[in-house]
Amino acid sequence: MPAAAAIKVMIVDDQASMRAMIRRALQDFGFVHVRDKGCPREALADVRQDRVHLIISDFNMPEMDGLQLLEAVRQDVIIGKTVFIMLTGSADREVVQKAAALGVNNYLVKPFAPAALKEKIERVFGALT
Structure with missing residues (x-):
């Protein structure tokens, strides 16, 4: 069982309110190393400089999608x-299939409850402590 406090996370979403909501939920679960970016290109550069264990990314973003x-x-x-969880506002089968083909670790449809996010994270990392 990994300690949530030991897992480094990058949240990528073009909506600041969504990034803030996810950050609060993660902090409530015990995560302390949480960074976020509104631009996928910036997030990619950041993660290449300072690696994370988990990327939680929106699908629908300008310039570069999830x-x-x-x-x-x-x-x-x-x-x-790196563990990658994709968030999207639609359960479009084509997007889900493409994400699976690219090796996404899990998928979550918005809007979602914080408990659903925790469950998706635990499916990959195991129960959090």
């Missing part, structure tokens, strides 16, 4: 194994 971010992460030899 699938493109996931693909860039998976193609990087250093950060390619």
